[in-house]
Amino acid sequence: MPNIQTPIPEKTIERLSEYRRTLLACHRQGITHVFSHILAGMHGITAVQVRRDLMLIGFSSDTKKGYDVKVLIDFIDDILYSKNTMNVAVIGMGHLGQAITKYFNSKKLNIRITAAFDIDPAKVGTTILDIPCYHIDDFEEVASNNDISIVILSLPSSIAAQYAVPIINAGIKGVLNFTSAPLNFMQGIVVENYDITTILEKVAYFVKANEENTNQ
Amino acid sequence: MPNIQTPIPEKTIERLSEYRRTLLACHRQGITHVFSHILAGMHGITAVQVRRDLMLIGFSSDTKKGYDVKVLIDFIDDILYSKNTMNVAVIGMGHLGQAITKYFNSKKLNIRITAAFDIDPAKVGTTILDIPCYHIDDFEEVASNNDISIVILSLPSSIAAQYAVPIINAGIKGVLNFTSAPLNFMQGIVVENYDITTILEKVAYFVKANEENTNQ
Numbered sequence: 500m501p502n503i504q505t506p507i508p509e510k511t512i513e514r515l516s517e518y519r520r521t522l523l524a525c526h527r528q529g530i531t532h533v534f535s536h537i538l539a540g541m542h543g544i545t546a547v548q549v550r551r552d553l554m555l556i557g558f559s560s561d562t563k564k565g566y567d568v569k570v571l572i573d574f575i576d577d578i579l580y581s582k583n584t585m586n587v588a589v590i591g592m593g594h595l596g597q598a599i600t601k602y603f604n605s606k607k608l609n610i611r612i613t614a615a616f617d618i619d620p621a622k623v624g625t626t627i628l629d630i631p632c633y634h635i636d637d638f639e640e641v642a643s644n645n646d647i648s649i650v651i652l653s654l655p656s657s658i659a660a661q662y663a664v665p666i667i668n669a670g671i672k673g674v675l676n677f678t679s680a681p682l683n684f685m686q687g688i689v690v691e692n693y694d695i696t697t698i699l700e701k702v703a704y705f706v707k708a709n710e711e712n713t714n715q
Numbered sequence: 716m717p718n719i720q721t722p723i724p725e726k727t728i729e730r731l732s733e734y735r736r737t738l739l740a741c742h743r744q745g746i747t748h749v750f751s752h753i754l755a756g757m758h759g760i761t762a763v764q765v766r767r768d769l770m771l772i773g774f775s776s777d778t779k780k781g782y783d784v785k786v787l788i789d790f791i792d793d794i795l796y797s798k799n800t801m802n803v804a805v806i807g808m809g810h811l812g813q814a815i816t817k818y819f820n821s822k823k824l825n826i827r828i829t830a831a832f833d834i835d836p837a838k839v840g841t842t843i844l845d846i847p848c849y850h851i852d853d854f855e856e857v858a859s860n861n862d863i864s865i866v867i868l869s870l871p872s873s874i875a876a877q878y879a880v881p882i883i884n885a886g887i888k889g890v891l892n893f894t895s896a897p898l899n900f901m902q903g904i905v906v907e908n909y910d911i912t913t914i915l916e917k918v919a920y921f922v923k924a925n926e927e928n929t930n931q
Contacts, residue, residue, distance in 0.1 A: 509917065512916075512920050512921075513913050513914075513917055514916050516912065516913045516916040516917065517897065517910065517913055518727075520725075520895055520910075520912070521897075541792065542897055543897060543899040543906075551729060560889065563719075563854075568769060578785075578920075579919070579920050580919070580923075581918075581919070581923050585919050585922070585923075587915070593814065594810050594811075594813045594814035594817060595811075595814035595815075595818065597810045597814075597815050598809065598810035598811035598813075598869075599811075601810060601912065601917065602895060602912070603911075605910065606803065606912065607917075608912070608916070610915060610916065610919050613817065647923055649915075649918060649919060649922060653814075667787055672922040672925060672926070673918040673921065673922040674918075674920065675915055675918050678737055679733075681733065681757065681758050681759060683759040684798065687925065689916055689918050689921040689922050689925060693732070693914055693916050695815065695819075695909075695913075696730050696736070696818070696819065696822065696824070696890060697732045697733055697819065698729075698907055698909055699803070699819065699824075699826060699865075699867075699891055700795055700824070700826070701725065701728050701729055701732065701907065702734040702799070702865055702889040702890070702891050702905050703795070703796070703801050703826050703865060703889065704728050704794075704795050704796075704888040704908050705865075705889065705905040706801070706864055706888040706905050707796070707801075709799050709903065710888070710907060
């Protein structure tokens with residue numbers, strides 16, 4: 500949960516990011532305009548929700564033709580992105596770390612994973628997926644020297660807390676924590692604790708609840 | 716977003732899953748009782764929130780000693796889990812699919828990944844992380860015969876939508892979709908669209924917003 504005050508709600512930010520990807524797909528297919536109810540349908544939400552989100556960022560449409568796809572993409576880009584590229588480091592270059600790196604860097608974002616950290620001697624000093632892999636003990640120095648703003652934690656949960664102090668010392672501004680050890684930092688560091696197990700358990704719970712409803 | 720009506724809110728279900736893991740860690744360390752404010756502190760939330768969540772599921776504590784750790788774990792288990800094991804299949808056994816499989820099956824959940832699907836001839840017909848890997852074309856038949864309830868989609872976004880019909884035909888009850896192509900099913904199938912890019916973009920947005928606040 501980001502720990503700052505901001506005028507745009509978290510959920511709206513998430514949806515803007517999702518709209519943007521859908522709009523990019525539309526743009527690639529040569530679609531120039533899209534109505535709010537079409538965009539809504541693609542995301543399984545209401546048109547009212549879409550219009551409310553876009554009003555919140557001050558975007559209005561030609562009501563006859565719907566939203567101009569290209570203009571809306573640029574508008575959302577201005578809200579979501581820095582003009583400058585943001586550098587991201589991955590701590591823990593196992594399967595999950597590599598999956599995340601491959602996934603992100605294949606997309607045209609101006610958030611780039613530019614450094615990886617691990618303890619495995621077979622990985623340290625090599626290049627994995629075009630990213631240099633450093634020893635985790637060198638994190639503070641390497642992160643400071645390479646202008647890293649955001650850290651992704653994809654290492655074993657049991658050792659995640661060890662990296663809280665190096666993260667603070669390196670001046671990291673945002674943490675995306677995939678371990679099941681929730682981390683809390685002081686004001687000024689944005690943390691998103693994003694435990695995959697929680698989500699699977701949630702799906703399982705609602706599947707069970709559905710079955711119980713059906714059996715009643 | 717699960718598409719059913721239920722008396723327990725989604726966010727509470729997520730927190731119960733998180734409390735449970737913390738409680739298990741306490742239990743392993745020999746801690747028998749925990750106060751709501753301690754549990755709250757470990758999750759970066761308020762004690763009021765913890766008490767509200769537990770009241771919602773009808774759990775009350777000995778106010779002198781705090782919550783009984785073992786009793787509370789069992790209580791949450793009854794809420795969250797089926798008595799029976801739930802079988803999960805992973806579609807797309809690349810880095811992300813393997814990371815997820817390794818991660819989940821290392822935990823003692825009664826949700827187990829028991830089948831994998833891919834198109835890579837080097838994977839199909841083999842066993843990966845102790846899970847048999849089948850060709851994706853056989854999904855419907857294999858899933859039906861192996862009592863699969865939940866599917867995890869960790870395949871390229873561009874082909875995710877192709878598997879909507881096989882998923883319905885196989886009688887799948889829940890989908891955890893890691894691709895950036897949001898999927899919507901009819902009533903009765905629980906879907907959680909869980910795009911990692913969205914979360915990284917959200918962290919980046921709040922980092923940027925923080926920086927702009929500081930510079931003002």
